[in-house]
Amino acid sequence: MADGPSVTAEQRPAVAAAEVRPPLRRLLPLALQHVLAMAAAPVATVFLIAAPLHLTPSQTSSLLGAALVLSGVGSVLQSLGVRGFGARLPFVMLPGGAATALFVQIGRDHGPAVASGSVLLAAALLLAVTPWYRWVVRLFPPAVMGVTVLLVGISMVRVTAQLLTGPGGSAAPRTLGAAALTVAVILLAHRWLRGAWRQSAVLIGLVGGTGLTVALGLGSFAPATGAGAAxxxxxxxxxxxxxLPAALPLLLFSLTSLAEATGQTVLNSEEPDLRRDVPRLARADALVSLLGGFLGTPTMVTSAENIGINRLTGVRSRHVTAGAGCLLIVAGLIPPLSRLVAGLPPAVVAGAALAVYAVITVMGVEMLGKARCWEGPDALIAGLAVTAGLLPVVTPALYGAFPGWIRPVLGSGVVMGTLTAVLLHALLATARTHRSGAGAAPA
Structure with missing residues (x-):
């Protein structure tokens, strides 16, 4: 079996783009906008864990430092790669959203020590299955990947919307106003600026959106007080x-995460070699998650947080995301920096995230178009797969009557849509093979 597709002349410039190392004066602001766009996730993760698990201030402080440091270490590892660990692509790593929910569920039912043990078991399983990835890569043709990428974008928009609405389920006009101002600043910066300024459109949107939000009284910039990260x-x-029984939900998550890793690799590489890059990506996720299990964090996963920034800015350098990882490590070790990051108005972060995830959603539509999924049986397969992925997004309680161990899998739009696309595509391919075999058979 070949190791992967060869690099065409058309693809070589895109491959080289990931290797470009901008000068320091450009690399720092480009890295900083990745940090500002993604840092809210580890901070929010810690506070989502702290309340239901009744963590002490000391535990919460330690966990915040660990989440930021591991996000940084994972981003550096994925960007630069070491001995088969890390995809060597412009990726960042964060605590997984679905994985965090599972971590909290296990910790609430069995205690945080069991939740940490479950992270270790899930990471070990992921390391064990990666050698066999190359044998299942054929299950993920372009049409399936288009469905996955589309659902990643839609699912992330839903998560961002929850950041706007909060627990009440509705957003205040001032919150929507702050988010809209941030989107407007990003749009104007991307439309009218050129060169490095245009490439920093998301950073400009975050800074400008924060300034306008504070100036108009729509929100406040309030760095966290107290000890911050430790x-x-x-x-x-x-x-x-x-x-093992308590860890089952996270074990299932670690297996299904390979589907999302495949879509993210396709998204972030113009020369996708899935048999090579996805196992490297998964091994890095597993290694950093093993560290997280000993430091108290949920499972760490390579995230789609920055892929839209790469596409929006036109900068795909893995050295930029490695720089972002270094900044995150520093933020986790120096309390004042983590307190500043935590002070960004949530509505501003949400507005920037909406712009980024909108780009990812369009990329999914683009991939489905290139796969010519608009005609014949492929259209029905793509439609049913997207529908299966949208059902848990639009109706979160749809699978509420199912056993608790399977609900997190059924409730993931990305997983359900991808699995539906894989199964239907495999059935269609089998049917086509039987028809062609029957047609070739002698009378």
Missing amino acids: LPRLMPFGTPVLD
């Missing part, structure tokens, strides 16, 4: 407990 502490919940 040095990560080893085993903050005590020795991790390995409980």
Whole structure:
């Protein structure tokens, strides 16, 4: 079996773009906009964990430092790669959203030490299955990947909308106004600026949106007070407990995450070699998650947070995302920096995220168009797969009556849409093979 598609002359400039190392005066602001766009995720993750698990201020502080540091370490590892760990593509790593929900569920039901042990088990399973990825890569043709990418964008828009609405389910006009101002600043910067300024459109939107939000009284820039982030502490919940039945939801998540990793690799590389890059990406996720299990964080996953920024700015350098990882490590180790990051108005972060995820959604539509999914049986397959992925997005309680261990899988739009597309595509391919075999058979 070949190791992957060869690089065409048309693809070589795009491949080289990931290797370009901008001068420091440009690299720093480009890296900073990645940090500002993604740093809200580890900060929010910690506070989502702290309340239901009743963490002490000391544990919360340690966990915040660990989440930022591991996000940075993972981003550097994915961007630069070391001995088969890391895709060597412009990726960033964050605590997984679905994985965080599973971590909280396990921690609430069995204790945080069991939740940390579950992270270790899930990471070990992911490491164990990556050698066999090359045998299943044929299940992910361009049409399936188009469905996956489209659903990634839509799912992330839903998550961002929840950041706007908060627990009440509706957004205040001033919150929507702040988000709209941020989107407007990004749009104007991308439309009218040139060169490095245009490439920093998201950063300009975050800074400009924050300034306008504060000036118009729509929100406040309020850096966190107190101790902020502290040095990560080893085993903050005590020795991790390995409980296989309790870990089952995270074990399932680690397997299904390969589908999302495949879509993200296609998104972030103009020369996708899935048999090579996805196992490298998954191994890096598993390695950093193993560290996270000992530092108290949920499963760490390579994220789509920055892919839209890469496309929006036109800068795909892995050195920029490595720089962003270094800044995150510094932010996790120096309390004042993490407090500043935590002070960004949520509505401003949400507005910037909406612009980024809108680009990803369009990319999914683009991929489906290139796969010519608009005619014949392929159209029905794509439509049914997207529908299966949208059902848990538009009706989150749809699978509420199912057993608790399977609900997180059924409730993931990306996983359900991808699995539906894979199964239907495989059935169609099998039917075509039987028809062609029957047609070739002698009378």
